[in-house]
Amino acid sequence: LAISQIPANSNMVRSKVFCRLTSFIPLILFSLHPCQSFGNIDLHAHLFMDEGMGWTFNGKFDGPLEASSWKDKFSSQANPQTLSESQLQVVVATLYAHPLFTRSLRNSIRKQIDQANQFVKNNPQWILATDPKMAFSGLQNGKKILILALEGASGILETEEDLNEFIDQKGIRIVTLLHLTDDLLGGVAFLKGMRILASPLAFIKSLFVPEHDSQGVKLNPNGLTPRGLKLAEELIRRKVWIDLSHSSDHSQSDLLPLLKEKKQPLLYTHTPLRRYLEAERGISDAQLQEVAKQGGFVGLIPSEEMLEGTPPLTPCLGGVNLLATQFRDAAQIIGQSSLAIGSDINGGITHLSPSCKTGTSLDTEGFWNLGQSGELWKALKNLGAYHPKQLGQSEQPSQQDSPAYLFIQTWMKAGSAQSS
Ligand SMILES: [Zn+2]
Numbered sequence: 001l002a003i004s005q006i007p008a009n010s011n012m013v014r015s016k017v018f019c020r021l022t023s024f025i026p027l028i029l030f031s032l033h034p035c036q037s038f039g040n041i042d043l044h045a046h047l048f049m050d051e052g053m054g055w056t057f058n059g060k061f062d063g064p065l066e067a068s069s070w071k072d073k074f075s076s077q078a079n080p081q082t083l084s085e086s087q088l089q090v091v092v093a094t095l096y097a098h099p100l101f102t103r104s105l106r107n108s109i110r111k112q113i114d115q116a117n118q119f120v121k122n123n124p125q126w127i128l129a130t131d132p133k134m135a136f137s138g139l140q141n142g143k144k145i146l147i148l149a150l151e152g153a154s155g156i157l158e159t160e161e162d163l164n165e166f167i168d169q170k171g172i173r174i175v176t177l178l179h180l181t182d183d184l185l186g187g188v189a190f191l192k193g194m195r196i197l198a199s200p201l202a203f204i205k206s207l208f209v210p211e212h213d214s215q216g217v218k219l220n221p222n223g224l225t226p227r228g229l230k231l232a233e234e235l236i237r238r239k240v241w242i243d244l245s246h247s248s249d250h251s252q253s254d255l256l257p258l259l260k261e262k263k264q265p266l267l268y269t270h271t272p273l274r275r276y277l278e279a280e281r282g283i284s285d286a287q288l289q290e291v292a293k294q295g296g297f298v299g300l301i302p303s304e305e306m307l308e309g310t311p312p313l314t315p316c317l318g319g320v321n322l323l324a325t326q327f328r329d330a331a332q333i334i335g336q337s338s339l340a341i342g343s344d345i346n347g348g349i350t351h352l353s354p355s356c357k358t359g360t361s362l363d364t365e366g367f368w369n370l371g372q373s374g375e376l377w378k379a380l381k382n383l384g385a386y387h388p389k390q391l392g393q394s395e396q397p398s399q400q401d402s403p404a405y406l407f408i409q410t411w412m413k414a415g416s417a418q419s420s
Protein backbone atom coordinates (compact mmCIF):
# COMPACT_ATOMS: atom_id res chain seq x y z
CA LEU A 1 0.00 0.00 0.00
CA ALA A 2 1.66 3.19 -1.19
CA ILE A 3 0.77 6.36 0.65
CA SER A 4 -0.04 8.09 -2.64
CA GLN A 5 -2.86 5.61 -3.18
CA ILE A 6 -4.67 6.89 -0.14
CA PRO A 7 -7.30 9.43 -1.22
CA ALA A 8 -6.12 12.43 0.77
CA ASN A 9 -9.47 14.16 1.05
CA SER A 10 -11.85 11.31 1.64
CA ASN A 11 -13.75 11.06 4.87
CA MET A 12 -12.15 7.70 5.40
CA VAL A 13 -8.80 9.40 5.83
CA ARG A 14 -10.21 11.62 8.52
CA SER A 15 -11.74 8.77 10.49
CA LYS A 16 -9.99 7.97 13.71
CA VAL A 17 -10.17 4.23 13.16
CA PHE A 18 -8.47 4.56 9.78
CA CYS A 19 -5.79 6.77 11.29
CA ARG A 20 -5.10 4.34 14.09
CA LEU A 21 -5.02 1.26 11.88
CA THR A 22 -2.61 2.76 9.38
CA SER A 23 -0.35 4.75 11.70
CA PHE A 24 2.57 2.36 11.03
CA ILE A 25 2.82 3.54 7.40
CA PRO A 26 5.05 6.58 7.97
CA LEU A 27 7.53 4.42 9.86
CA ILE A 28 7.92 2.17 6.83
CA LEU A 29 7.82 4.80 4.12
CA PHE A 30 9.56 7.52 6.11
CA SER A 31 6.89 10.01 5.13
CA LEU A 32 4.06 12.01 6.62
CA HIS A 33 0.92 10.05 7.31
CA PRO A 34 -2.16 11.67 5.73
CA CYS A 35 -3.78 11.87 9.17
CA GLN A 36 -0.81 13.67 10.61
CA SER A 37 -0.85 17.44 10.48
CA PHE A 38 1.86 18.89 8.31
CA GLY A 39 4.90 19.25 10.56
CA ASN A 40 4.87 22.90 11.54
CA ILE A 41 7.03 24.52 14.19
CA ASP A 42 7.16 27.48 16.51
CA LEU A 43 10.70 28.48 17.44
CA HIS A 44 9.80 30.80 20.31
CA ALA A 45 6.67 30.40 22.43
CA HIS A 46 6.36 31.43 26.09
CA LEU A 47 4.04 28.92 27.67
CA PHE A 48 4.55 29.55 31.36
CA MET A 49 4.49 33.32 31.76
CA ASP A 50 2.32 33.15 34.88
CA GLU A 51 5.61 32.12 36.51
CA GLY A 52 7.85 34.31 34.38
CA MET A 53 5.99 37.61 34.69
CA GLY A 54 4.46 37.20 38.16
CA TRP A 55 1.42 39.36 38.99
CA THR A 56 1.73 41.44 35.80
CA PHE A 57 0.55 38.48 33.72
CA ASN A 58 -3.12 37.56 33.52
CA GLY A 59 -3.94 33.86 33.35
CA LYS A 60 -2.30 30.49 33.84
CA PHE A 61 -0.98 27.85 31.44
CA ASP A 62 -3.35 25.31 33.00
CA GLY A 63 -6.40 27.54 32.71
CA PRO A 64 -8.59 29.16 30.09
CA LEU A 65 -7.10 31.70 27.68
CA GLU A 66 -7.39 35.21 29.08
CA ALA A 67 -6.48 37.06 25.88
CA SER A 68 -9.30 37.77 23.43
CA SER A 69 -7.68 39.94 20.76
CA TRP A 70 -4.45 40.27 18.77
CA LYS A 71 -3.78 43.46 20.73
CA ASP A 72 -3.62 41.69 24.10
CA LYS A 73 -0.08 41.68 25.42
CA PHE A 74 -0.11 40.38 28.98
CA SER A 75 -3.02 37.94 29.01
CA SER A 76 -2.53 34.24 28.37
CA GLN A 77 -2.55 33.17 24.72
CA ALA A 78 -1.58 29.51 25.18
CA ASN A 79 -2.68 26.52 27.25
CA PRO A 80 -2.66 22.72 26.83
CA GLN A 81 -5.77 22.83 24.66
CA THR A 82 -4.39 25.42 22.22
CA LEU A 83 -1.13 23.46 22.05
CA SER A 84 -3.04 20.42 20.85
CA GLU A 85 -5.14 22.51 18.43
CA SER A 86 -2.07 24.28 17.08
CA GLN A 87 -1.06 21.56 14.58
CA LEU A 88 2.48 22.29 15.69
CA GLN A 89 4.75 19.30 15.76
CA VAL A 90 7.73 21.05 17.30
CA VAL A 91 7.42 23.85 19.86
CA VAL A 92 10.40 25.58 21.41
CA ALA A 93 9.06 26.42 24.88
CA THR A 94 10.96 29.51 25.91
CA LEU A 95 11.51 30.11 29.61
CA TYR A 96 11.83 33.66 30.84
CA ALA A 97 11.96 35.27 34.28
CA HIS A 98 11.39 39.00 34.66
CA PRO A 99 13.98 40.49 37.03
CA LEU A 100 11.47 42.79 38.78
CA PHE A 101 8.33 40.69 38.90
CA THR A 102 9.76 37.39 40.10
CA ARG A 103 11.31 36.83 43.52
CA SER A 104 14.07 34.56 42.32
CA LEU A 105 15.00 34.20 38.66
CA ARG A 106 16.30 30.68 39.13
CA ASN A 107 13.23 29.54 41.08
CA SER A 108 10.94 30.97 38.42
CA ILE A 109 12.79 28.99 35.73
CA ARG A 110 12.69 25.85 37.89
CA LYS A 111 8.91 26.15 38.28
CA GLN A 112 8.49 26.65 34.52
CA ILE A 113 10.50 23.51 33.80
CA ASP A 114 8.30 21.65 36.29
CA GLN A 115 5.25 22.86 34.35
CA ALA A 116 6.75 21.60 31.09
CA ASN A 117 7.42 18.18 32.65
CA GLN A 118 3.93 18.06 34.10
CA PHE A 119 2.47 18.91 30.68
CA VAL A 120 4.21 16.04 28.88
CA LYS A 121 3.28 13.70 31.71
CA ASN A 122 -0.39 14.61 31.31
CA ASN A 123 -0.22 14.60 27.52
CA PRO A 124 1.69 11.53 26.33
CA GLN A 125 1.40 12.56 22.67
CA TRP A 126 4.04 15.18 23.56
CA ILE A 127 7.65 14.52 24.57
CA LEU A 128 10.25 16.83 26.05
CA ALA A 129 13.22 16.25 23.74
CA THR A 130 16.64 16.83 25.25
CA ASP A 131 18.59 15.83 22.18
CA PRO A 132 17.91 15.87 18.45
CA LYS A 133 18.00 12.10 18.07
CA MET A 134 15.24 11.78 20.63
CA ALA A 135 13.26 14.46 18.79
CA PHE A 136 13.84 12.72 15.47
CA SER A 137 12.61 9.32 16.61
CA GLY A 138 9.69 11.11 18.29
CA LEU A 139 8.74 12.70 14.96
CA GLN A 140 8.92 9.35 13.25
CA ASN A 141 6.59 7.88 15.83
CA GLY A 142 4.09 10.70 15.34
CA LYS A 143 4.93 12.40 18.64
CA LYS A 144 4.90 16.13 19.17
CA ILE A 145 8.08 17.67 20.45
CA LEU A 146 8.73 20.27 23.13
CA ILE A 147 12.25 21.74 23.39
CA LEU A 148 13.28 23.94 26.32
CA ALA A 149 14.90 27.31 25.63
CA LEU A 150 15.94 30.15 27.92
CA GLU A 151 15.63 33.82 26.98
CA GLY A 152 18.24 35.94 28.78
CA ALA A 153 21.04 34.00 30.50
CA SER A 154 22.16 36.70 32.92
CA GLY A 155 21.32 35.98 36.56
CA ILE A 156 20.40 32.38 35.77
CA LEU A 157 23.41 30.73 34.10
CA GLU A 158 26.29 32.10 36.14
CA THR A 159 28.11 29.28 37.86
CA GLU A 160 29.17 25.73 37.07
CA GLU A 161 26.35 24.62 39.38
CA ASP A 162 23.83 26.53 37.29
CA LEU A 163 25.05 24.87 34.12
CA ASN A 164 24.91 21.46 35.75
CA GLU A 165 21.39 22.04 36.95
CA PHE A 166 19.70 23.90 34.11
CA ILE A 167 21.54 22.51 31.10
CA ASP A 168 22.82 19.04 32.00
CA GLN A 169 20.05 17.93 34.32
CA LYS A 170 16.95 19.92 33.47
CA GLY A 171 17.54 19.94 29.72
CA ILE A 172 17.55 23.53 28.45
CA ARG A 173 18.87 23.13 24.90
CA ILE A 174 18.59 26.58 23.29
CA VAL A 175 19.82 29.79 24.95
CA THR A 176 19.12 33.34 23.83
CA LEU A 177 22.18 34.78 25.57
CA LEU A 178 21.10 38.41 25.62
CA HIS A 179 17.71 40.06 25.90
CA LEU A 180 16.44 43.63 26.34
CA THR A 181 19.15 45.37 28.38
CA ASP A 182 22.94 45.26 28.20
CA ASP A 183 24.30 43.09 31.00
CA LEU A 184 27.49 41.44 32.19
CA LEU A 185 27.40 39.13 29.17
CA GLY A 186 27.16 41.71 26.42
CA GLY A 187 25.35 44.28 24.32
CA VAL A 188 21.77 43.81 23.08
CA ALA A 189 20.21 44.81 19.78
CA PHE A 190 18.60 48.24 20.01
CA LEU A 191 14.80 48.14 19.72
CA LYS A 192 12.76 50.43 17.47
CA GLY A 193 11.94 54.03 18.48
CA MET A 194 11.55 54.89 22.16
CA ARG A 195 12.00 51.25 23.14
CA ILE A 196 15.71 51.82 22.58
CA LEU A 197 15.60 53.10 26.18
CA ALA A 198 15.22 49.50 27.38
CA SER A 199 19.01 49.63 27.38
CA PRO A 200 19.60 53.17 28.75
CA LEU A 201 23.35 53.04 29.36
CA ALA A 202 24.08 51.64 25.92
CA PHE A 203 21.82 54.31 24.45
CA ILE A 204 23.73 57.10 26.21
CA LYS A 205 27.04 55.60 25.09
CA SER A 206 25.72 55.45 21.52
CA LEU A 207 25.21 59.23 21.63
CA PHE A 208 28.95 59.66 22.17
CA VAL A 209 30.04 56.79 19.96
CA PRO A 210 27.46 56.95 17.16
CA GLU A 211 27.53 53.89 14.95
CA HIS A 212 25.32 52.84 12.06
CA ASP A 213 25.11 49.87 9.73
CA SER A 214 25.19 50.12 5.92
CA GLN A 215 21.43 50.75 5.94
CA GLY A 216 21.93 53.71 8.33
CA VAL A 217 20.42 51.84 11.30
CA LYS A 218 21.70 52.89 14.74
CA LEU A 219 23.84 50.21 16.39
CA ASN A 220 24.67 49.46 20.00
CA PRO A 221 28.42 50.13 20.36
CA ASN A 222 28.71 47.27 22.89
CA GLY A 223 29.60 43.71 21.93
CA LEU A 224 30.06 40.53 23.91
CA THR A 225 32.07 40.73 27.14
CA PRO A 226 34.82 38.15 27.85
CA ARG A 227 32.41 36.63 30.36
CA GLY A 228 29.72 36.38 27.68
CA LEU A 229 32.13 34.68 25.31
CA LYS A 230 33.23 32.23 27.99
CA LEU A 231 29.60 31.33 28.75
CA ALA A 232 28.91 30.82 25.03
CA GLU A 233 31.88 28.43 24.82
CA GLU A 234 30.70 26.56 27.89
CA LEU A 235 27.16 26.27 26.48
CA ILE A 236 28.33 25.03 23.08
CA ARG A 237 30.49 22.46 24.82
CA ARG A 238 27.32 21.24 26.51
CA LYS A 239 25.56 20.98 23.13
CA VAL A 240 23.43 24.08 23.63
CA TRP A 241 22.35 25.90 20.49
CA ILE A 242 23.05 29.64 20.77
CA ASP A 243 20.18 31.89 19.67
CA LEU A 244 21.41 35.16 18.11
CA SER A 245 18.06 37.00 18.42
CA HIS A 246 18.38 40.15 20.57
CA SER A 247 22.19 40.23 20.29
CA SER A 248 23.71 43.52 19.09
CA ASP A 249 25.56 43.41 15.78
CA HIS A 250 28.81 43.71 17.73
CA SER A 251 27.86 40.80 20.00
CA GLN A 252 27.02 38.74 16.92
CA SER A 253 30.35 39.60 15.31
CA ASP A 254 32.07 38.50 18.52
CA LEU A 255 30.15 35.19 18.55
CA LEU A 256 30.47 34.40 14.87
CA PRO A 257 34.10 33.15 14.84
CA LEU A 258 33.27 30.77 17.70
CA LEU A 259 30.12 29.50 15.98
CA LYS A 260 32.05 29.05 12.75
CA GLU A 261 34.89 27.26 14.45
CA LYS A 262 32.46 24.89 16.17
CA LYS A 263 30.44 24.56 12.96
CA GLN A 264 27.22 25.52 14.76
CA PRO A 265 24.38 26.53 12.42
CA LEU A 266 23.15 30.09 13.03
CA LEU A 267 19.88 30.34 14.91
CA TYR A 268 17.54 33.34 15.14
CA THR A 269 14.44 32.03 16.93
CA HIS A 270 12.33 35.18 16.64
CA THR A 271 13.23 38.15 14.49
CA PRO A 272 11.74 40.56 11.99
CA LEU A 273 13.64 41.73 8.89
CA ARG A 274 15.78 44.80 9.45
CA ARG A 275 15.25 46.05 5.90
CA TYR A 276 11.69 47.00 6.98
CA LEU A 277 11.92 47.52 10.75
CA GLU A 278 14.96 49.78 10.43
CA ALA A 279 16.15 48.85 13.91
CA GLU A 280 19.05 46.68 15.07
CA ARG A 281 16.57 44.14 16.55
CA GLY A 282 15.76 42.92 13.02
CA ILE A 283 18.01 40.51 11.13
CA SER A 284 19.99 42.37 8.46
CA ASP A 285 20.49 41.18 4.90
CA ALA A 286 24.17 40.59 5.69
CA GLN A 287 23.21 38.37 8.63
CA LEU A 288 20.75 36.45 6.44
CA GLN A 289 23.60 35.91 3.97
CA GLU A 290 25.65 34.41 6.81
CA VAL A 291 22.78 32.03 7.59
CA ALA A 292 22.69 31.07 3.91
CA LYS A 293 26.46 30.44 3.96
CA GLN A 294 26.76 28.69 7.30
CA GLY A 295 23.37 26.97 7.48
CA GLY A 296 20.86 27.69 10.20
CA PHE A 297 17.27 28.55 10.99
CA VAL A 298 15.31 31.80 11.22
CA GLY A 299 11.91 32.27 12.89
CA LEU A 300 9.98 35.33 11.77
CA ILE A 301 7.73 37.08 14.32
CA PRO A 302 4.00 37.39 13.63
CA SER A 303 3.70 40.72 15.45
CA GLU A 304 2.51 44.01 14.00
CA GLU A 305 4.95 46.06 16.05
CA MET A 306 7.82 43.97 14.69
CA LEU A 307 6.50 44.06 11.11
CA GLU A 308 6.30 47.86 11.06
CA GLY A 309 7.34 49.33 7.71
CA THR A 310 6.66 46.13 5.75
CA PRO A 311 4.55 46.43 2.58
CA PRO A 312 1.64 43.94 2.44
CA LEU A 313 2.05 41.05 -0.02
CA THR A 314 -1.55 41.34 -1.30
CA PRO A 315 -3.94 44.32 -1.42
CA CYS A 316 -5.63 42.94 1.71
CA LEU A 317 -4.92 44.78 4.91
CA GLY A 318 -3.98 42.78 7.98
CA GLY A 319 -0.82 41.62 9.64
CA VAL A 320 -0.40 38.25 8.00
CA ASN A 321 0.13 40.02 4.67
CA LEU A 322 3.13 41.81 6.16
CA LEU A 323 4.47 38.55 7.54
CA ALA A 324 3.95 36.98 4.11
CA THR A 325 6.14 39.67 2.51
CA GLN A 326 8.90 38.95 5.05
CA PHE A 327 8.54 35.21 4.46
CA ARG A 328 8.96 35.68 0.72
CA ASP A 329 11.94 38.03 1.11
CA ALA A 330 13.78 35.91 3.65
CA ALA A 331 13.22 32.79 1.54
CA GLN A 332 14.94 34.52 -1.37
CA ILE A 333 18.14 34.71 0.68
CA ILE A 334 18.16 31.68 2.99
CA GLY A 335 15.67 29.40 1.20
CA GLN A 336 12.34 28.28 2.51
CA SER A 337 13.77 25.22 4.19
CA SER A 338 15.52 27.37 6.81
CA LEU A 339 12.43 29.41 7.66
CA ALA A 340 9.92 29.16 10.46
CA ILE A 341 7.65 31.14 12.75
CA GLY A 342 8.85 32.36 16.14
CA SER A 343 5.53 33.50 17.55
CA ASP A 344 6.72 35.07 20.82
CA ILE A 345 3.27 34.13 22.10
CA ASN A 346 2.78 35.54 25.63
CA GLY A 347 5.89 37.63 24.98
CA GLY A 348 4.31 41.02 25.76
CA ILE A 349 3.84 42.08 22.14
CA THR A 350 0.82 42.44 19.84
CA HIS A 351 0.23 39.81 17.19
CA LEU A 352 -1.60 40.06 13.82
CA SER A 353 -4.69 42.16 13.00
CA PRO A 354 -7.54 40.58 10.99
CA SER A 355 -6.92 40.10 7.28
CA CYS A 356 -8.92 38.88 4.29
CA LYS A 357 -8.81 36.11 1.68
CA THR A 358 -6.59 33.77 3.66
CA GLY A 359 -9.45 31.30 4.08
CA THR A 360 -8.63 30.96 7.79
CA SER A 361 -9.76 32.37 11.14
CA LEU A 362 -7.10 35.05 10.65
CA ASP A 363 -9.57 36.81 8.34
CA THR A 364 -11.98 37.50 11.17
CA GLU A 365 -9.92 37.29 14.35
CA GLY A 366 -6.37 37.98 13.32
CA PHE A 367 -3.67 35.86 15.00
CA TRP A 368 -3.93 36.04 18.78
CA ASN A 369 -3.48 32.58 20.29
CA LEU A 370 -1.24 29.56 19.83
CA GLY A 371 -4.15 27.35 18.75
CA GLN A 372 -4.25 29.24 15.45
CA SER A 373 -0.68 28.30 14.49
CA GLY A 374 -1.81 25.72 11.92
CA GLU A 375 -4.02 28.38 10.36
CA LEU A 376 -1.18 30.90 10.36
CA TRP A 377 0.96 28.49 8.31
CA LYS A 378 -2.03 27.79 6.09
CA ALA A 379 -2.64 31.52 5.58
CA LEU A 380 0.98 31.98 4.46
CA LYS A 381 0.48 29.14 2.03
CA ASN A 382 -2.82 30.52 0.73
CA LEU A 383 -1.22 33.93 0.23
CA GLY A 384 1.49 32.32 -1.89
CA ALA A 385 4.34 33.11 0.52
CA TYR A 386 5.01 29.54 1.55
CA HIS A 387 5.15 26.53 -0.76
CA PRO A 388 5.56 23.24 1.07
CA LYS A 389 6.80 20.80 -1.54
CA GLN A 390 4.82 17.85 -0.24
CA LEU A 391 1.41 19.25 -1.07
CA GLY A 392 1.65 18.66 -4.82
CA GLN A 393 -0.83 16.01 -5.94
CA SER A 394 1.75 14.05 -7.86
CA GLU A 395 4.35 14.18 -5.15
CA GLN A 396 4.41 11.81 -2.27
CA PRO A 397 3.97 13.53 1.09
CA SER A 398 7.42 13.62 2.56
CA GLN A 399 8.39 14.27 6.12
CA GLN A 400 11.74 15.59 4.93
CA ASP A 401 10.05 18.70 3.56
CA SER A 402 8.27 19.69 6.76
CA PRO A 403 9.71 22.56 8.82
CA ALA A 404 9.64 20.32 11.90
CA TYR A 405 11.88 17.73 10.26
CA LEU A 406 14.22 20.30 8.72
CA PHE A 407 14.63 22.04 12.06
CA ILE A 408 15.46 18.84 13.92
CA GLN A 409 18.02 18.00 11.22
CA THR A 410 19.64 21.39 11.69
CA TRP A 411 19.58 20.91 15.46
CA MET A 412 21.46 17.68 14.90
CA LYS A 413 24.34 19.69 13.42
CA ALA A 414 24.25 22.13 16.34
CA GLY A 415 24.38 19.23 18.79
CA SER A 416 27.48 17.73 17.20
CA ALA A 417 29.19 21.12 16.90
CA GLN A 418 31.21 20.87 20.10
CA SER A 419 32.99 17.69 19.05
CA SER A 420 34.79 19.33 16.12
ZN1 LIG B 1 12.51 38.09 22.60
Ligand SMILES: [Zn+2]
Nearest residue numbers: 094151344347
Ligand atom coordinates in the same frame (compact mmCIF):
# COMPACT_ATOMS: atom_id res chain seq x y z
ZN1 LIG C 1 10.37 36.11 24.05
